[in-house]
Amino acid sequence: MTRRLSGWLHRRPRLRLGLTLIGPAGWLGVLYLGSLFFLFLNAFFSRDAFTGRIIYQPTLENFLSLTRDPYPQVTLRTALTAAAVTISCAVLAFPIAYYMARVASPRRRNLLVVLVLLPLLASYLIKVYSWRLILANEGVLNWALAPLGLRGPGQGDLAVWLVFTYLWLPYMILPIYAGLERIPNSLFEASSDLGGRSWMTFRRVVLPLALPAVVAGSIFTFSLTLGDYIAPQLVSTTQFIGNLIFANVGAGGNLPLASAFALVPLSIVVVYLVMARKLGAFEAL
Amino acid sequence: MSGERAARIALRMATIAVLGFIYAPIVLVFVYSLNAGTTTVWPPVGLSFRWYLEAFQNTGLQQAFLTSIGAGIGATVIALILGTLASLAVSRHHFFGREAVSFAVIFPIALPGIITGIALSATFAQLDIPLGYPTIVIGHATFCIVLVYNNAIARLRRTARTYEEASADLGADSFQTFRHVTFPAVRTSLVAGALLAFALSFDEVIVTIFTSGGVKTLPIWIFQSFRLANQVPVVNVAGVVAILLSAIPVYIASRVAGGDLVAGPARTTAVR
Numbered sequence: 001m002t003r004r005l006s007g008w009l010h011r012r013p014r015l016r017l018g019l020t021l022i023g024p025a026g027w028l029g030v031l032y033l034g035s036l037f038f039l040f041l042n043a044f045f046s047r048d049a050f051t052g053r054i055i056y057q058p059t060l061e062n063f064l065s066l067t068r069d070p071y072p073q074v075t076l077r078t079a080l081t082a083a084a085v086t087i088s089c090a091v092l093a094f095p096i097a098y099y100m101a102r103v104a105s106p107r108r109r110n111l112l113v114v115l116v117l118l119p120l121l122a123s124y125l126i127k128v129y130s131w132r133l134i135l136a137n138e139g140v141l142n143w144a145l146a147p148l149g150l151r152g153p154g155q156g157d158l159a160v161w162l163v164f165t166y167l168w169l170p171y172m173i174l175p176i177y178a179g180l181e182r183i184p185n186s187l188f189e190a191s192s193d194l195g196g197r198s199w200m201t202f203r204r205v206v207l208p209l210a211l212p213a214v215v216a217g218s219i220f221t222f223s224l225t226l227g228d229y230i231a232p233q234l235v236s237t238t239q240f241i242g243n244l245i246f247a248n249v250g251a252g253g254n255l256p257l258a259s260a261f262a263l264v265p266l267s268i269v270v271v272y273l274v275m276a277r278k279l280g281a282f283e284a285l
Numbered sequence: 286m287s288g289e290r291a292a293r294i295a296l297r298m299a300t301i302a303v304l305g306f307i308y309a310p311i312v313l314v315f316v317y318s319l320n321a322g323t324t325t326v327w328p329p330v331g332l333s334f335r336w337y338l339e340a341f342q343n344t345g346l347q348q349a350f351l352t353s354i355g356a357g358i359g360a361t362v363i364a365l366i367l368g369t370l371a372s373l374a375v376s377r378h379h380f381f382g383r384e385a386v387s388f389a390v391i392f393p394i395a396l397p398g399i400i401t402g403i404a405l406s407a408t409f410a411q412l413d414i415p416l417g418y419p420t421i422v423i424g425h426a427t428f429c430i431v432l433v434y435n436n437a438i439a440r441l442r443r444t445a446r447t448y449e450e451a452s453a454d455l456g457a458d459s460f461q462t463f464r465h466v467t468f469p470a471v472r473t474s475l476v477a478g479a480l481l482a483f484a485l486s487f488d489e490v491i492v493t494i495f496t497s498g499g500v501k502t503l504p505i506w507i508f509q510s511f512r513l514a515n516q517v518p519v520v521n522v523a524g525v526v527a528i529l530l531s532a533i534p535v536y537i538a539s540r541v542a543g544g545d546l547v548a549g550p551a552r553t554t555a556v557r
Contacts, residue, residue, distance in 0.1 A: 006458030016459070017378045021386070024371035024430065027363075028389045032427050035404035042407060092306075095299035103296055112300070114539045119307055121484040122532045125504045126524035129511060130310035133317065133325050140313065140327040169307065198289055219395060227397015230490060230508070242399045249403050249495075259407070262400050269396055 036266075043260035052253050062260035070239065075264055078241040081157075082225035085164040086172075089221045090214055092165070093172035098206075100173075101180035113177070120170040128231045131163045135235060159235040164225050171224070172217035179213025180206065212280040219276050226265040241265050311528060318521040325517060340522035349506035350526065356418065356493075356502055357486040360425030364482045367426070368433025369475060373467075376441035377449075390435075393428040401428065402495030409496070416498030424496040425486040432485060433478035436542060440474040441467075477542035480534035488531045503527055 009016045044058045065071070100112045119127070134141050134152075141152035153159050183206065191201040229242025241264065248258035321331035340346055368390075375386055393401055405424050409416060448470070452462040490504040497505060507523050510516040 002460055003458050006460050010453075010459055013378070017374060017380055020370050020374040020378070024367045024374070024386070024390075027367055027427070028371075028393070028430065031408075031423070032393060032401075032404075033389065035408040036400070038408050038411065039400070039404040092303055095296050096303045099296040099300040103293055112304075114536065115304060116307070117539055118532045118535055119311060121481065121488055121535050122311065123488050123504070123524060123527040125488075125490050125507055126314055126527050127310055129507070129520070129524065130314050132511075133327075134310060134313065136325065138326040143327045166306070166310070169303070173303075198292065223395055223397060227399045228491075229399060234511075242397065245399055245403065249406075255403070255407055258403060262403060265397050266400055273395060 039259045039262060042256050043263055045256045047254050047256050054256060062257045065257060066260055066264070071244070071261065074239050074241060074244055077238070078226060078265075079268065081161060081164065081240070082222045084161055085168060085225045086218045086221040088161070088165045089169050089172040090176075090218065092169055093176050093217065094210075094214075097173050097176035097180055100177045113174075116170050116173050116177075120174075124167065125230070127167060128163060128234050131159070131166065132234050135159050156236050157238055160232050160238060160240075163231050163235050164221075164228070167231065168221040168224050171220035172214075175213045175216040176210060179210045179216070183209050215276050215279045219272065222272060223265075223269045226268060314521055314524045314528065318518075318525045320518070320521070323515075323518055325521075336518040336522045340519045340526075343519055345501070346503075346506060346519065346523055349501045349503045352418065352421075352500060353487050353503040353530075356421045356425055357483045359418075359422035360429050360486040361479050361482045363422065363426035364429035364433050365475065365479050368430045368478060368482075369437055369471075371430065372434050372437035372441055372471075376438055377446070390431045394431045398428075398489075398491035399495075402492040405492070406495040416496060417500050420496040420498070421493055421500060421502065424492045425489060428489075428492065429482035429486055432481040433475065436474040436478035436481070437471050440471045444470040473541050477538040480538035480541070484531040484534040484538075487534075488527065 009019075042054070043062055044060070046055045046057070046059050046061050047053070048055055096112075096116075100109050100116075104112060132155075133139055135154060136142075137154070139152070145151060153162065187205050187209075188201060191205050196204065227242050229240060229246050232238055232240045232243060241261070245258050245261050248254045248261065316329060317325055318336060319332055319334070320329035321333035321335070322329060371386060371390060374380075375383055401424070405420070405427070406416070409420055414420060444467070448466050449462050452466045453459075457465065488504060489502075490508060493502050493505055494508075501509070503523065504527065507520055507527065510520050510523075
């Protein structure tokens with residue numbers, strides 16, 4: 001029975017493909033992309049101020065609201081924070097990734113990969129919470145700095161930048177490591193045969209080849225920062241894109257406005273993904 | 286040459302410093318969970334296991350823990366099926382829109398979690414689907430597919446198709462070929478993908494906030510208990526449990542998958 005079915009299917013590769021794809025395509029294409037599209041549609045509706053019901057008439061009112069305070073300022077602040085986090089992650093990630101890929105022995109390399117990988121998924125919330133404890137007035141940071149007569153940054157924008165850098169660092173280390181590991185040894189030898197000193201080799205061979213990997217990592221550091229509202233809420237009182245979206249959906253009950261604002265990080269991420277793809281970053285994902 | 290030696294030493298120091306930065310906050314939660322005091326003032330006042338006892342007797346925490354396990358298993362099963370099918374389609378067929386599939390799989394993880402969260406919750410509301418355990422599983426499965434997909438496709442790309450063709454030439458039908466050739470080749474990568482999917486689901490907060498209704502997963506319970514001063518010591522213990530239950534699957538996955546896992550974080554990634 002299965003044999004006949006199998007033979008029958010074998011002669012119909014299109015049908016076989018269709019049966020393979022129907023589940024994933026249905027889930028992601030219909031349920032997920034459909035939901036995103038529904039969100040997109042909502043951005044063009046409005047909300048009745050009295051009843052709170054959505055009025056299904058196309059309007060650009062929400063987008064006009066986005067040009068007024070505090071939206072442009074919050075968008076800019078979030079994008080700049082995301083850029084700053086991406087840069088600090090890249091700077092911190094490069095040396096350890098380079099050590100893992102080109103210096104460490106294979107045994108130690110494997111150990112380091114696991115050590116970087118473990119905290120990647122290990123309780124995001126607990127990590128933010130821990131930073132809240134570290135940065136608290138009576139926390140460990142102020143305790144450690146007190147003998148030096150210094151104080152930690154406390155809660156605020158600096159804390160947000162620090163916590164985001166902390167949270168997304170492993171996402172940057174791993175692709176850079178993978179990118180650096182893929183560079184053939186022969187390129188290093190060729191560079192040195194041609195008289196390239198270490199620094200020259202680094203600048204002319206390693207950096208250009210590692211760039212797609214850095215971009216791959218930046219997809220995560222940038223996009224994750226763009227939408228996160230929990231970390232800012234726990235270590236600052238500053239509003240970021242995610243906080244405003246959340247406030248509009250939750251207490252505000254204004255889904256159309258929230259949807260319109262959600263399109264801002266969405267379009268930034270899509271543009272970013274397209275650019276990253278052009279730079280070959282998807283191979284490094 | 287001594288310049289190179291100095292560079293190596295500097296790189297090693299930087300590596301140690303970065304690892305210290307990564308692990309210090311995690312270690313701190315372990316330390317606090319063993320703190321005898323009721324506050325989080327540093328330094329701790331003494332060693333005690335009393336909060337562990339209290340945590341294990343906390344019914345709200347128990348319930349949240351079980352919900353998270355259940356949601357993780359549900360999401361993992363769905364992700365395993367859909368991720369495997371998608372990877373088979375993309376690696377073994379040529380078709381219009383193949384690129385789109387690989388894009389659509391990454392999308393839920395590349396987009397900020399809050400967008401996925403409100404999109405799903407708005408759709409559920411529109412369709413009159415009540416929020417609860419099933420909607421949590423649907424939300425989690427959506428972004429867990431990529432973990433299985435990426436692990437499986439990396440392996441499938443390296444597994445020569447000629448084995449499958451040989452199997453067919455020797456008279457095996459498609460199902461037999463899958464069972465005896467394709468599946469054994471990708472089995473460990475599927476295990477790794479499933480473990481990562483579970484870890485990711487177990488840890489997720491933002492999408493869960495929008496899709497859970499009143500149901501509490503472990504991260505939601507922790508999030509809501511932060512502010513309650515009398516809960517803080519128990520939160521520390523819950524934090525240790527949460528860390529271990531997402532770290533242990535990742536550790537096993539990294540052992541099982543060997544070199545496959547490290548090729549990139551999309552394979553191992555969390556989404557917010």
